[in-house]
Amino acid sequence: MSGITGSITGSFMGSGGTGTPAGPADKNTASDGAEHRIKVWAHRGASGYAPENTMEAYILAHQYGADGIELDVQLSKDGEIVVIHDEKIDRTSNGRGLVRSFTVKQLRGYNYNRTNPTHFHAQIPTLREVLEYVHDQTRMTINIELKTGVYFYPGIEERTVALVHELDMHNRVIYSSFNHYSIRKIQEIDPGARVGLLYSDGFIDVPKYASELGVNALHPKWIDLQYPNYLEDCRTYGLDLNVWTINSEELMRQMCQAGVHAIITNYPDKAVRIRDEYERAFARV
Numbered sequence: 001m002s003g004i005t006g007s008i009t010g011s012f013m014g015s016g017g018t019g020t021p022a023g024p025a026d027k028n029t030a031s032d033g034a035e036h037r038i039k040v041w042a043h044r045g046a047s048g049y050a051p052e053n054t055m056e057a058y059i060l061a062h063q064y065g066a067d068g069i070e071l072d073v074q075l076s077k078d079g080e081i082v083v084i085h086d087e088k089i090d091r092t093s094n095g096r097g098l099v100r101s102f103t104v105k106q107l108r109g110y111n112y113n114r115t116n117p118t119h120f121h122a123q124i125p126t127l128r129e130v131l132e133y134v135h136d137q138t139r140m141t142i143n144i145e146l147k148t149g150v151y152f153y154p155g156i157e158e159r160t161v162a163l164v165h166e167l168d169m170h171n172r173v174i175y176s177s178f179n180h181y182s183i184r185k186i187q188e189i190d191p192g193a194r195v196g197l198l199y200s201d202g203f204i205d206v207p208k209y210a211s212e213l214g215v216n217a218l219h220p221k222w223i224d225l226q227y228p229n230y231l232e233d234c235r236t237y238g239l240d241l242n243v244w245t246i247n248s249e250e251l252m253r254q255m256c257q258a259g260v261h262a263i264i265t266n267y268p269d270k271a272v273r274i275r276d277e278y279e280r281a282f283a284r285v
């Protein structure tokens, strides 16, 4: 991935930003027990090294010291929340067809290692399995992206929130979606939920729009940080910036300088190293 033309100017200071020391409420505790102002979230798990959106990728993210994981959810035919990016299983598995046309049991009949075949076999996880693992064995945050852009999956928001509460993960989850109706629904179901907006390029006054919807965060592509006054407006409206997909070291450094809340990356090991270097240098100033 090439770097941003020029570079991102200015510095962002949301609730988890780098401009001032974060207060206790702003701090997540990473899997290694250390507290960091800039979080590293593994995109679809450590998907640069393991099949995306599989337990292998989440476990690896934890081992690499990620503060959190990002994952994508859809509904199976029998109403189970399953973790998979596409509406079809074709790209990531050895099967073909729509996720929603299979029961969980049927979905489990395929091998989901296609995005990293060096892993002999990988399973499609349910959200319950991932939440249980993260709850029991890590201190990571989970960014649950509701993939409701093509199929609206009636009931997915209610089921997801109920599961998150059942497993006592509501303080460690942030929901995001490109479908902002889904986010509004989450807000209605659980007014205390942390929510962020994903969106495409080119919209005007996105921070103002986000503020009017009362969300906590924006989840832009890295390229979107260049829009006029973007960082300043996010700071004005108190929005966290969780930026994707930051895979080059150059961009990781730029995100640290911009003071984003979270770097969403396929390579959490690299991002943790660069974030730690940056925070050490910042501490010396």
Ligand code: G3P
Pocket (backbone or CB within 6 Å): 043, 070, 072, 085, 145, 176, 198, 219, 244, 264
């Ligand atoms: O949540 C950030 C990123 O995952 C959004 O795009 O297509 O990778 O789900 P996508």
Ligand code: MG
Pocket (backbone or CB within 6 Å): 070, 071, 072, 145
């Ligand atoms: Mg995603």
